[in-house]
Amino acid sequence: MLATPNRLRTSTDFSTTVRSGVRNGRRNLVLYTAPIGAGEPSRIGFIVSKAVGNAVTRNLVKRRLREAGALSLQTHGTGLAVVVRALPAAATASWEQLLNDYNAALAVTTKRLSGSAPRNASQDRNGTTTEGTPRA
Template sequence: MLPMIHRVRTAGDFARTVRSGARSGRRNVVLYAFRTSASDPSRVGFIVGKGVGNAVVRNLVKRRLRHASAEWVAVHPSGFDVVVRALPAAADADWPTLHRDFSGGVAAVLRRLERSDPPGREPMHGEGRSEYREDGR
């Protein structure tokens, strides 16, 4: 199971990861990754639209992807937000295929992120999780 602390939950975090992060596609999934502070827990979010299938099929795909992501979070406990978008082909994929697509996709997207955003770089203004100053701005 993937603990709630390791889940992307807000629309803003989904949007930031998809729009500003690195992307890697596979046959059944597209993965987006965004580097966060090393002190923030790694989080994973899922987008499984109606094109994947009915509610039963969508939930099966989400459960399988959540299990694969829990294994990944155990190895990478901090520093990344990852969004997984399931493609319609995921409805017919078995567990080993989905697991392989997730593992390969997340490895590729993190390599791409490393090339474009090396660790230790100071975030530019506006990057990272939203933080508010004491005066509320």
């Protein structure tokens, strides 16, 4: 179980994270990450719709994702808001698959947030990163 300070609770928190955060999709989930205050504890929220399965299946998926989130707090304990949206494939995924998808998506989103490479940047032949042109 996540501690109270580590939970996203309000719809405003969820929508802010989803709209302004960095997104990464995997086979079983989509993870959104947005920065919050540097000293604030990281907060995690979960979206598991009826498309995932019946109530028993949805709760199993939530419990597994909640545990993956609790494990990630050991390394990303402050400064992040994370929303995890379970996809229908998560219903048949094992614990290891969900954990691997969660950790891989979190690694990608935190790397993007750290500013290592802008989303629309590309590299030329010499390996120099150049800004891409925004899409219309």
